[in-house]
Amino acid sequence: MASLKRTADSTLAKKVNTMLVLDAVRKYSPLSRADVAKLTKLSPSTVSAIVSELVSAGLVTEAKGAPTGVAGRRPILLSLNAGASLAAIIDVQVTRILYGVIDLAGNPVSIMKEEADLSSPANTVDQILKAAARALSRLPRASAGAAAGIGVAVPGMVDTRTGVILRSTRLRWVNLALAQRLEREFGLPVLVERDVRAAAWGERCYGHARNVADFVYVTVGEGGFGAGLVMNGKPYVGARMHAGELGHMTVDMRGQRCSCGNIGCLAEVASSAIREWKAGGAGDALVEYTATGLVSLINLLDPELAVLGGDIGSLPEFAARVEAVARERALLAPGQMPRVVSSQLGDMGVALGLAGLVFDKFYWGEALAHDLPAVAERATVSYRS
Ligand SMILES: [Zn+2]
Incomplete structure (x- = not known):
């Protein structure tokens, strides 16, 4: 029994290590075996063995990089086989x-x-x-x-x-x-x-959140507000897959009735601010409403990063203004404000x-x-x- 368990443990460890190596190659191609070892904290010999298997399986390709050092040695760089x-x-x-x-x-x-x-x-x-x-x-x-x-x-x-x-x-x-x-x-x-x-998952695979396990993605645009949550490296969807309805968070208990039936939802209260932005206004109100929603997410979930997307949220200057307001209001120890960035992937x-x-x-x-x-x-x- 004991040896069976050991075999099971080593098979599982190999699977996890293989996933770690693939994940590093997927996110940071092209990179050397030494880079993979540094990123994954696996030993160089473990990385070498796994990389050889992935190359023979056709998942990873090898190419010579630019010469480095006085001897002009060219490192072998690994990439994901994109066409696989x-x-x-x-x-x-x-x-x-x-x-x-x-x-x-x-x-x-x-x-x-x-x-x-x-x-x-x-x-x-x-x-x-x-x-x-x-x-x-x-x-x-x-x-x-x-x-x-x-x-x-x-x-x-x-x-x-x-x-x-x-x-x-x-x-x-x-x-x-x-x-x-x-x-x-x-x-x-x-x-x-x-x-x-x-x-949100696009940012996790190919954008700003490639190496971030806890982050919120907030979209701000003509269509209103929405949130995609990634917690502990996985999409957080809730029990009925309804999580992330940021636009229907109450921000004014005496506000107007929203189309969802609730009163004073962010989407309803901020709709005039979105119209004002579209008409070329300064956008102070929209920045403030967005920061209000974001501060609630930060206080509730403690993310490492917030990515703003959507046709308005993707504008870097908008994200910077939202961050400045959120920094003043979020309940955090000094210097612990999560990074707020605009989406790298745009459309x-x-x-x-x-x-x-x-x-x-x-x-x-x-x-x-x-x-x-x-x-x-x-x-x-x-x-x-
Ligand atoms: Zn609503």
Whole structure:
């Protein structure tokens, strides 16, 4: 029994170490074996053995870097084999659809944007099906079988586990089994996610939060406010997948009734400030409302980082103004204010997050030929450089 247990322990340790090495290569390519050892805190010999396996499996590639030092030695640099898998993504926005193909390293292979008429639910489903067909037609011929799956993001409440859109006021949908519909049509695995949660995961995979386990992503735009939460390295979605309704946090108990039925919600109270911003106003009120929402998130969750996204939140000067107000108000010891930054991924944030989710859910576990719950295990592993 004891030796069985030892074998089980060493198999598990190897899986975790392999995920650590892959995660470092995925996030920081190109890098040397020594860099991987430093990042993961694994021994150089363990890193070497794992890297050899990943190279023979075709997941990691080697290339000579620029000469260093007097002897002119060129270090061997490791990169993820970007073409090993591809994800088709569809980002359903309010008046348009962004769709295309993204490779394993997060490079857009082909991205298209189209104005879309999303005024009726049937029309919207139709346009999503067309966008998916067009995205899949852009897969490189040589890798026709390499699509890991399809990811779709929508504004509204989504049950990601089942791929059902529970409610989207903007798209006028209630209980729509979108993933099932697309799976039937294209014969590929499909995941459906709420737009703001996908954008948060994009920052975790490819943006500012690559090495951050606890952060909040706050979107501020014409559509109002939303939050994507990542806690302990995993998306925090809540018991019913409704977490992150920042726009419906009460900020005025005597305020106007909101469309959700509550009174004085941030989205309702700040709607005139958003209109004022759009009309070219100074934006002081909107900065203050955004900071009010952010301070509540900081006080409640104690994140290491806050990323602002959306068409207004992505502006660096807006993020800087919000940070200045939040710093005055958050309940923190001196010098402990979390960093507040604007999104690095801009308009591609949701698409990149979808790609990351598709690979996490449909690719990595199988690629490693283990029954590894890839997302959960890789996501819990966190290291600092
Ligand atoms: Zn509300």
